[in-house]
């Protein structure tokens with residue numbers, strides 16, 4: 001399959017989990033990649049594996065909570081490839097804490113990566129995308145895909161600060177889509193519980209707070225999924241592929257649930 005032939009795509013948080021699955025899917029669809037992560041070893045090793053299979057890859061070490069670093073990421077990517085067609089703002093963090101025990105440090109940690117960091121990354125990327133010509137006449141000049149969550153759609157106990165940061169992603173998506181249309185599309189993805197290291201951490205913290213055995217919070221959530229199985233990073237990568245492809249050129253400002261039907265709104 002080559003739905004993304006020669007498309008230049010940046011993926012943040014590409015070192016593992018959902019970001020890694022998106023990187024692998026994009027690579028298999030013919031994209032040229034920038035893999036950005038705070039974990040330099042992870043992106044360097046993924047980049048060398050993919051480049052051995054003939055994929056163009058630029059690994060970058062970046063802390064997305066630093067807006068100057070985001071700006072440098074866009075400059076370095078543009079210098080390397082000459083343009084940026086797709087940007088997936090996927091890097092994100094979580095701490096499970098009760099409403100009353102959430103500290104200013106917890107709040108700032110999640111906001112600084114998930115909302116503030118993402119905002120300035122979108123801003124830096126949009127500046128480049130708005131200044132370039134489309135890959136083909138009549139197409140957008142760029143596509144931005146932001147990783148939200150179903151937690152950004154519906155609040156629940158123990159993850160207030162995380163939910164608030166992911167709700168911000170949906171609003172950043174809608175505001176960006178309004179300002180950057182018709183040149184640049186901005187959409188987001190709201191996954192349900194996905195089988196990654198993030199959920200291993202969520203399960204451990206959640207179970208400790210509620211005095212439950214490790215693994216039980218994850219299995220309870222999976223039991224409630226109408227599609228009857230745990231969500232895989234590749235399920236999210238499929239939506240990220242659609243939103244990066246020509247098939248979604250007329251779609252902007254939308255936030256898609258990819259959660260096996262867990263949240264029907």
Ligand SMILES: NC(=O)c1ccc[n+]([C@@H]2O[C@H](COP(=O)([O-])OP(=O)(O)OC[C@H]3O[C@@H](n4cnc5c(N)ncnc54)[C@H](O)[C@@H]3O)[C@@H](O)[C@H]2O)c1
Nearest residue numbers: 013015016017018038063064091092149191193194196198
């Ligand atoms: N796993 C889930 O159930 C789930 C559900 C909904 C939404 N999401 C969102 O999807 C995204 C990816 O989740 P995941 O499960 O793959 O997480 P993960 O923790 O497994 O991987 C996150 C990646 O982001 C990187 N990262 C963290 N902070 C960073 C920073 N400041 N700068 C750059 N990179 C940074 C990490 O090094 C890691 O490689 C996140 O935004 C998350 O909030 C995940």
